[in-house]
Amino acid sequence: MTIPFPSGTLRTVRRAVVRARAPLRLGLAGGGTDLPSYSSAHGGAVLNATIDRYAFASIRARDDGKVFFEACDLGREETHDAAATLPASSLKLHRGVYERMVRDFNEGQPLAVSVTTAVDAPMGSGLGSSSALVVALIEAYRTYLDLPLARYDVAHLAYEIERIDLNLAGGRQDQYSAAFGGINFLEFLRDGEVIVNPLRFSEGVVNELESSLVVAFSGQSRASDAIIRQQNTGLDAHTAEVMEAMHQLRQDAIDMKRAILLGDIEGVANLLERSWIAKKRTAPGITNPAIEALEILARASGAIGAKVSGAGGGGFMMLVVPTERRYRLITALNEQGAMAYPVKFSERGSESWTLAGK
Numbered sequence: 385m386t387i388p389f390p391s392g393t394l395r396t397v398r399r400a401v402v403r404a405r406a407p408l409r410l411g412l413a414g415g416g417t418d419l420p421s422y423s424s425a426h427g428g429a430v431l432n433a434t435i436d437r438y439a440f441a442s443i444r445a446r447d448d449g450k451v452f453f454e455a456c457d458l459g460r461e462e463t464h465d466a467a468a469t470l471p472a473s474s475l476k477l478h479r480g481v482y483e484r485m486v487r488d489f490n491e492g493q494p495l496a497v498s499v500t501t502a503v504d505a506p507m508g509s510g511l512g513s514s515s516a517l518v519v520a521l522i523e524a525y526r527t528y529l530d531l532p533l534a535r536y537d538v539a540h541l542a543y544e545i546e547r548i549d550l551n552l553a554g555g556r557q558d559q560y561s562a563a564f565g566g567i568n569f570l571e572f573l574r575d576g577e578v579i580v581n582p583l584r585f586s587e588g589v590v591n592e593l594e595s596s597l598v599v600a601f602s603g604q605s606r607a608s609d610a611i612i613r614q615q616n617t618g619l620d621a622h623t624a625e626v627m628e629a630m631h632q633l634r635q636d637a638i639d640m641k642r643a644i645l646l647g648d649i650e651g652v653a654n655l656l657e658r659s660w661i662a663k664k665r666t667a668p669g670i671t672n673p674a675i676e677a678l679e680i681l682a683r684a685s686g687a688i689g690a691k692v693s694g695a696g697g698g699g700f701m702m703l704v705v706p707t708e709r710r711y712r713l714i715t716a717l718n719e720q721g722a723m724a725y726p727v728k729f730s731e732r733g734s735e736s737w738t739l740a741g742k
Contacts, residue, residue: 403442404523404736406562407434408504408511410599410702410727411693412644412652413659414637416666418555418572422630428572429637430557431644432512434565436728437504439516441524446496453478456502466494477514480550481521484541489529499524509601510694515558518542519734527736535733539563539578565733569641589647590729595707596649597727599693599700600682600717602675629665636662653689653704660691675701678722685709685716 409432417428446452453475454461464470468486473479478499486495501521503513519542526533533541542559546552556578557570564580567590571579585593636659643651664670670692679690682703689704703724705713710726717724 401442401444401739402524402528402736403440403739404520404527404734405438405440406516406519406523406734407565407730407732408437408439408509408513408516409434409558409561410511410597411557412637412702413640413655414570414633415557415694416555416663417630417634417637418557418570420555420576423555423572424574424576426631426634427574428555428570429634430570430572431568431637431640432557432561432570433567434561434730434733435511436730437511439501439503439513439520439562441499441501441517441520443524443528444498444500446498449496451482451494451496452498453482454498454500456500457506466496468492468494476550476552477518477546478521480545481518481525484545484549485522485525485529489525489531497528505700508699510692510699512558512561512694514552515542515546515554516562518546519559519562523734523736527738535563536578536580538734563734566731567644567729569637583641583644585644586647589644592647592649592707593644593652594727594729595710596652596704598682598687598703598705598710598713598717598724599727600678600703600722600724601700602678602692602722626666629662632662633659633666649704649706650688656689656691656702656704663691678717681720681722682713682717686713 412431412433414428414430417423418430422428449466451464451466451470453473455475460475462473462475464472469483470479478501482499486492501517503517505511505513507513519538522538522542526538539560543556547554556572560570560578560580561568564582567583569581569583571581573579636655640652640655643655675692678701682690686709687703687705691702693700693702703713714724714726
């Protein structure tokens with residue numbers, strides 16, 4: 385994506401600090417059908433909801449001709465001479481966004497900047513943290529360079545950076561959920577178009593759903609890339625089991641939307657169960673002994689539905705529990721070191737703001 389500026393147009397680089405954030409998300413149903421290997425042939429559907437955990441990015445101008453990247457949550461930092469490309473950078477997401485911004489929006493001229501990031505969940509959490517970070521970085525540059533990018537532009541650009549520029553396997557639900565925020569029914573059309581349908585529920589339905597959801601960390605972060613490549617292999621080969629499971633996941637997104645609209649929490653739990661069974665049929669490694677042990681413990685403590693959020697293999701598990709049993713479930717999981725948390729939805733998508741320069 386390139387949005388050219390008129391010839392001779394000058395943009396004043398801000399001396400202030402620009403900050404941005406983008407929300408993480410829970411994949412309620414349909415995850416995997418946003419993979420181009422599926423959606424380009426059958427069309428995909430995903431229902432997800434952003435939560436009050438975020439990826440953060442900040443940008444500050446430098447006067448020493450350097451580019452500085454810092455990922456605070458990873459404890460990593462690096463400094464480079466400002467250039468159009470930074471092949472020595474090991475922070476792929478930082479590098480990918482920087483290089484695309486320089487190429488498409490700064491006439492190929494390097495930017496001397498400090499870029500600092502942090503994420504409220506580990507990479508590989510299954511909460512869409514990598515894509516949320518890319519969206520937050522784009523949002524920060526959008527304000528820093530005063531770019532005319534709408535939400536669809538930000539999401540599509542994030543998708544291109546991750547999947548094309550950096551060749552990271554995956555779909556496109558995460559970029560759109562982070563850019564738009566809220567509870568969304570996402571349609572992935574065969575021609576590549578993405579339609580974001582924001583869902584509006586009564587306050588009572590939202591309260592009931594929030595009060596019935598718990599997330600618990602499996603104790604393992606995972607690289608989703610390998611699992612997604614296995615799913616793509618099954619899809620490319622038109623493996624009957626994988627195709628049947630993917631069709632089921634797409635239908636589950638449609639049925640989940642209806643269950644939530646009706647405030648049918650038991651129906652939500654049943655659909656989460658159905659999706660979890662189907663998801664495990666799409667690729668090896670989606671579940672493992674640690675995940676299975678967490679699920680057994682959660683059910684023994686009151687959970688009536690469970691599914692891993694994201695590609696699988698680790699990360700966070702979503703649990704549905706009757707509201708009156710939620711505290712007992714969270715307490716039991718935390719006592720066993722599972723790090724369980726209540727859920728709070730976030731209605732806002734990516735956003736940025738500016739702090740006065742020093």
